[in-house]
Amino acid sequence: MHKKLIFLILACAMVLSSCEEQKPTVQKEEWSIVLHAGAGGSQLMPKDTEDQYKIFLNEALTVGKTILENGGSALDAVEQTVVYLENCPLFNAGKGAVMTMDGRHELDASIMDGSNLMAGAVAGVTDIKNPVKAARLVMERTPHVLLIGEGASAFAREQGLEIVPNSYFTTEGKKAELAKLLEQHAQGEPHGTVGCVALDKNGNIAAATSTGGMAGKKWGRVGDAPIIGASTIANNDVVGVSSTGHGELWIRQSVAHDIYALMDYKGLSLKEAAHEVIWNKIDKMEGSGGGVICIDKNGEIVMEFDTKVMNRAWAKSSGECGAAVNPVVSE
Amino acid sequence: MHKKLIFLILACAMVLSSCEEQKPTVQKEEWSIVLHAGAGGSQLMPKDTEDQYKIFLNEALTVGKTILENGGSALDAVEQTVVYLENCPLFNAGKGAVMTMDGRHELDASIMDGSNLMAGAVAGVTDIKNPVKAARLVMERTPHVLLIGEGASAFAREQGLEIVPNSYFTTEGKKAELAKLLEQHAQGEPHGTVGCVALDKNGNIAAATSTGGMAGKKWGRVGDAPIIGASTIANNDVVGVSSTGHGELWIRQSVAHDIYALMDYKGLSLKEAAHEVIWNKIDKMEGSGGGVICIDKNGEIVMEFDTKVMNRAWAKSSGECGAAVNPVVSE
Numbered sequence: 001m002h003k004k005l006i007f008l009i010l011a012c013a014m015v016l017s018s019c020e021e022q023k024p025t026v027q028k029e030e031w032s033i034v035l036h037a038g039a040g041g042s043q044l045m046p047k048d049t050e051d052q053y054k055i056f057l058n059e060a061l062t063v064g065k066t067i068l069e070n071g072g073s074a075l076d077a078v079e080q081t082v083v084y085l086e087n088c089p090l091f092n093a094g095k096g097a098v099m100t101m102d103g104r105h106e107l108d109a110s111i112m113d114g115s116n117l118m119a120g121a122v123a124g125v126t127d128i129k130n131p132v133k134a135a136r137l138v139m140e141r142t143p144h145v146l147l148i149g150e151g152a153s154a155f156a157r158e159q160g161l162e163i164v165p166n167s168y169f170t171t172e173g174k175k176a177e178l179a180k181l182l183e184q185h186a187q188g189e190p191h192g193t194v195g196c197v198a199l200d201k202n203g204n205i206a207a208a209t210s211t212g213g214m215a216g217k218k219w220g221r222v223g224d225a226p227i228i229g230a231s232t233i234a235n236n237d238v239v240g241v242s243s244t245g246h247g248e249l250w251i252r253q254s255v256a257h258d259i260y261a262l263m264d265y266k267g268l269s270l271k272e273a274a275h276e277v278i279w280n281k282i283d284k285m286e287g288s289g290g291g292v293i294c295i296d297k298n299g300e301i302v303m304e305f306d307t308k309v310m311n312r313a314w315a316k317s318s319g320e321c322g323a324a325v326n327p328v329v330s331e
Numbered sequence: 332m333h334k335k336l337i338f339l340i341l342a343c344a345m346v347l348s349s350c351e352e353q354k355p356t357v358q359k360e361e362w363s364i365v366l367h368a369g370a371g372g373s374q375l376m377p378k379d380t381e382d383q384y385k386i387f388l389n390e391a392l393t394v395g396k397t398i399l400e401n402g403g404s405a406l407d408a409v410e411q412t413v414v415y416l417e418n419c420p421l422f423n424a425g426k427g428a429v430m431t432m433d434g435r436h437e438l439d440a441s442i443m444d445g446s447n448l449m450a451g452a453v454a455g456v457t458d459i460k461n462p463v464k465a466a467r468l469v470m471e472r473t474p475h476v477l478l479i480g481e482g483a484s485a486f487a488r489e490q491g492l493e494i495v496p497n498s499y500f501t502t503e504g505k506k507a508e509l510a511k512l513l514e515q516h517a518q519g520e521p522h523g524t525v526g527c528v529a530l531d532k533n534g535n536i537a538a539a540t541s542t543g544g545m546a547g548k549k550w551g552r553v554g555d556a557p558i559i560g561a562s563t564i565a566n567n568d569v570v571g572v573s574s575t576g577h578g579e580l581w582i583r584q585s586v587a588h589d590i591y592a593l594m595d596y597k598g599l600s601l602k603e604a605a606h607e608v609i610w611n612k613i614d615k616m617e618g619s620g621g622g623v624i625c626i627d628k629n630g631e632i633v634m635e636f637d638t639k640v641m642n643r644a645w646a647k648s649s650g651e652c653g654a655a656v657n658p659v660v661s662e
Binding site: 112117118119123124142143144145146147148149150151152154155218219220221222223227228229230233247248251252253254257258261262265266285 | 443449454474475476477479480481483485549551553554578579583585593597
């Protein structure tokens with residue numbers, strides 16, 4: 001009888017102890033930064049091309065990393081990193097944006113400040129050189145979050161932002177891509193959206209995303225990039241997220257907010273939350289998938305994608321850093 | 332010694348049993364519907380005005396209720412109810428929409444199907460008589476979720492939807508409101524957005540929202556109404572939500588998805604989740620607040636608002652129904 005009782009107590013104790021949260025000690029980074037410049041592809045990128053991409057990814061990373069190392073804000077870091085990526089013709093944002101079906105460029109961008117949950121975004125703009133700068137000014141100088149089309153351009157002009165002819169964004173590569181899509185009566189997969197998430201020395205998280213959208217798009221189609229809660233979120237207490245991928249899926253699943261909610265309400269780790277959303281939700285939907293880059297309040301970085309490749313680079317105050325396009329073992 | 336052991340076992344058993352979910356038996360409605368037509372105001376509405384509003388709210392309700400009673404789909408019920416509200420000049424959607432700073436109308440709408448998480452939306456449209464119809468066609472006949480501006484109009488025209496001159500939406504009341512705002516160099520509070528959520532006999536939940544936005548808005552400002560996850564969400568397994576209020580707050584908090592997530596990930600009841608978001612998040616932010624209407628998978632209805640009034644009407648298969656503007660005790 002005694003033995004049975006002791007066994008029961010031990011069993012109870014085991015069940016009870018398993019209910020307690022097992023919190024491993026977490027190293028908190030002083031600062032942390034991660035960027036993406038698109039995800040997609042039906043195969044891995046050849047090694048030499050990857051090496052070329054990594055040069056630009058590392059240069060972009062250095063922009064934000066330098067700001068953070070010098071005690072600058074996460075907001076400045078993500079904005080300036082995205083400006084670099086917008087100006088780089090390699091990616092689908094700013095210069096180098098894909099073309100709409102009628103051979104033009106319509107750009108979207110968003111930014112969020114995790115310290116106060118303020119946010120700004122622009123959608124369907126055709127002449128603002130750096131849409132992410134416009135998004136930041138919407139956040140800081142208007143009572144609004146989202147401005148679209150000509151109205152957004154008028155605002156950017158009033159604010160003294162650089163205005164360019166629509167042809168500024170055109171590159172020969174994207175022209176050829178559109179010609180091929182028109183021949184096939186198809187729309188392209190959304191590749192090359194750019195974004196950045198950062199945690200600064202003051203514990204502030206910020207996130208920004210910018211894109212030219214989907215090649216061959218029409219009817220003023222807007223994806224997830226300018227939608228706070230879909231592509232972009234920042235909350236100092238939980239996480240910052242920026243996304244790249246098949247925007248419609250991101251909107252339907254409120255991907256960025258879903259990662260936030262799985263962490264805050266369900267207690268999932270950043271890795272678990274990002275995995276759950278990308279693999280158990282996005283990957284199960286009909287579409288071309290994509291990826292997210294995330295930083296939690298401790299500076300932990302997660303880059304999760306269900307595509308063959310994702311252009312990305314990352315750095316932490318503890319010294320860990322890198323750039324990659326194809327999957328790497330350490331992630 | 333025996334007594335101590337028995338006490339310990341009992342204590343363990345109590346702790347364990349308290350871990351089990353205590354699910355009360357819930358009455359499941361055969362169908363359920365709730366609509367809103369805006370929230371706001373600095374004081375309660377006079378009784379006689381409320382009575383006039385209730386006539387229109389009840390008429391709108393009858394549209395959707397009849398569809399549900401006859402075995403129609405939640406999607407048809409919310410679309411047709413919102414079409415009625417768009418056509419009614421009393422509310423800020425379709426005919427009767429507020430005016431932008433330059434005396435025009437820019438309309439936004441969204442719809443979501445909780446059976447498959449498909450969604451559609453339009454933003455900044457100026458000539459589509461019923462934006463909610465366009466939102467539904469975006470969902471059903473394109474691979475996209477969000478179309479904006481002239482592109483959205485071109486799509487609506489291709490689909491044979493009724494196109495009207497921008498002046499169709501103008502009413503004397505909204506003209507006078509704009510004149511007053513311009514005199515005060517102000518923007519109006521967002522009042523009169525409309526929306527509907529329904530659960531049909533097949534267990535499908537749908538939600539739709541439509542608005543003219545904020546009176547005196549400029550720069551192509553877009554609020555939460557066309558943003559899936561902010562104003563509108565539908566998921567058969569959890570909840571449907573439509574919102575009205577200060578759209579920027581809704582976008583920053585991903586309100587509709589937040590209610591979903593608090594229920595699905597944190598186990599809150601519909602009432603608790605809506606209360607948490609409206610009172611502990613929205614009401615604590617600087618802004619003019621607003622409200623949400625929600626239906627969970629059992630057909631339970633919650634209407635939560637932090638404003639003085641919210642135009643609303645509701646009905647359940649079990650017989651409970653009503654229309655109200657001012658707060659009522661039974662809620």
